[in-house]
Amino acid sequence: MRDEDFTFRRGPATAYRPSGAVLSLPVNALEATLGLLQRSGRRESCVFWYGTRDRETGLSAVRAVLAPVQTMRPGNYAVSAAAMSQMVTLVTAEDWKPLAQIHSHPGKGVRHSAYDDEMASSRRALSIVFPFYGHWHGRWPTGVGVHEHQNDYWHTLLNQDAARRVEVVEKAPLLIKDLRR
Numbered sequence: 001m002r003d004e005d006f007t008f009r010r011g012p013a014t015a016y017r018p019s020g021a022v023l024s025l026p027v028n029a030l031e032a033t034l035g036l037l038q039r040s041g042r043r044e045s046c047v048f049w050y051g052t053r054d055r056e057t058g059l060s061a062v063r064a065v066l067a068p069v070q071t072m073r074p075g076n077y078a079v080s081a082a083a084m085s086q087m088v089t090l091v092t093a094e095d096w097k098p099l100a101q102i103h104s105h106p107g108k109g110v111r112h113s114a115y116d117d118e119m120a121s122s123r124r125a126l127s128i129v130f131p132f133y134g135h136w137h138g139r140w141p142t143g144v145g146v147h148e149h150q151n152d153y154w155h156t157l158l159n160q161d162a163a164r165r166v167e168v169v170e171k172a173p174l175l176i177k178d179l180r181r
């Protein structure tokens with residue numbers, strides 16, 4: 001399997017348009033996510049956020065931080081359909097929805113690669129990339145790649161758009177599971 005290639009990717013045909021939808025990210029969900037990404041060492045890894053979503057208001061809230069069984073390598077990661085199904089069984093009882101797919105990159109580059117476009121499991125969820133294998137700290141969302149799919153393109157949001165789209169909020173009860181071996 002090839003490594004992620006960050007050199008070439010076509011640009012968007014249309015500019016990003018904020019929808020007004022807001023994802024609430026409890027600060028402890030952010031911390032748990034970074035911890036899970038860091039645990040894979042010098043390998044890329046992915047984590048998923050599940051939670052509530054209100055279609056009418058466009059408001060959603062992270063309630064679960066889940067790391068599925070996956071292959072982790074220095075230059076890419078992969079999750080099988082079976083591993084996705086196994087992970088989803090953890091949240092079906094609550095009827096939580098997939099809200100974001102999160103993964104790490106080796107360096108400071110956090111834009112989607114063409115590989116990321118292919119690996120995104122849901123175009124209705126956000127796709128978020130953390131630099132330095134999850135060793136990120138700073139002021140959200142500076143240095144983090146927040147992507148939203150619109151008009152057949154994964155847009156990398158500008159900081160101001162990303163800050164409105166994903167709001168870090170106070171600590172909340174969470175389900176945190178690491179299914180990796």
Ligand SMILES: [Zn+2]
Pocket residue numbers: 004103104105111112113116129
């Ligand atoms: Zn990537």
